[in-house]
Amino acid sequence: MTVDENSLKSLIDFTKSGSLEFLLHLKDNSYPLTHVQVTHSSVPVNEPTTRGGVYFSDKFAYKMKGTINDLSVVPLLTKKMLGPNTEFGELKITTSLNLENGPQNLEIHTNLTNSVQTPDSIELSMIIVKLESV
Numbered sequence: 001m002t003v004d005e006n007s008l009k010s011l012i013d014f015t016k017s018g019s020l021e022f023l024l025h026l027k028d029n030s031y032p033l034t035h036v037q038v039t040h041s042s043v044p045v046n047e048p049t050t051r052g053g054v055y056f057s058d059k060f061a062y063k064m065k066g067t068i069n070d071l072s073v074v075p076l077l078t079k080k081m082l083g084p085n086t087e088f089g090e091l092k093i094t095t096s097l098n099l100e101n102g103p104q105n106l107e108i109h110t111n112l113t114n115s116v117q118t119p120d121s122i123e124l125s126m127i128i129v130k131l132e133s134v
Contacts, residue, residue, distance in 0.1 A: 007097070007104065007106060007131055007133060008038075008062060008128075008131055010097050010099065010104075011038055011095070011097065011106065011108075011131070012038045012039070012040070014097055015036050015037055015038045020036065020095050020096075020097070021095060021096075022034075022036050022066060022093055022094070022095045023093065023094050023095070024066075024068065024073070024091060024092075024093050024124075025091075025092045025093070025094065026073060026076045026077075026080075026091070027076060029073075031068050031070050031073050032068070032069070032070075033066035033067070033068060033093060033124075034066065034067050034068075034069065035065075035066060035067045035123075036064065036065065036066040037064070037065045037066075038062065038063070038064050038128070039062070039063050040061075040062050040063075041061070041063055061127045061128070062127070062128040062131075063125065063126065063127055063128070064093075064108065064110055064124075064125075064126045064127075064128055065123065065124065065125050065126070066093075066123070066124055066126075067121050067122070067123050067124070068121060068122050068124065069120060069121045071117070071120070071121075071122060073122065074117065074122060077112065077115060077122070077124070080112050081112045081113075081114075081115065090109045090110060090111060090129060090130075091109070091110045091111075091112055091124075091126060092107060092108070092109055093107075093108040093109075093110065094106065094107055094108070094134075095108070104133055105133065105134045106131060106132070106133060106134070107130075107131070107132050107134050108128055108130075108131050109128070109129050109130035109131070110126035110127060110128050110129060111126060111127045111129055112124060112125075112126050113125050113126060113127055
């Protein structure tokens with residue numbers, strides 16, 4: 001994973017306070033991502049491995065959850081999730097941190113691991129694979 005550890009720690013702290021706005025970028029559209037949580041937790045593997053022959057998973061990962069209230073995104077997400085789909089790809093999410101030395105724009109690249117759809121929203125579970133300042 002390509003990550004700036006200080007940015008990641010700040011991101012985790014800011015998501016706990018709920019003070020950030022996130023946008024999920026798919027095709028030519030952006031979708032607000034709400035109720036975002038970022039955590040560092042274990043992954044159900046006994047050793048570092050390549051999952052599904054597609055992406056690498058260590059024993060611990062930075063995970064991200066968020067909710068989208070626009071169900072028009074569902075067909076676009078289907079092409080991003082690992083499974084029977086051969087077009088598995090990363091999701092790009094952007095946000096801006098207000099740090100002491102000024103704003104820091106971040107691009108968060110994730111792998112979609114699970115989604116749960118309700119009648120009015122979809123909750124995404126993701127693993128962060130890259131975090132960079134832009």
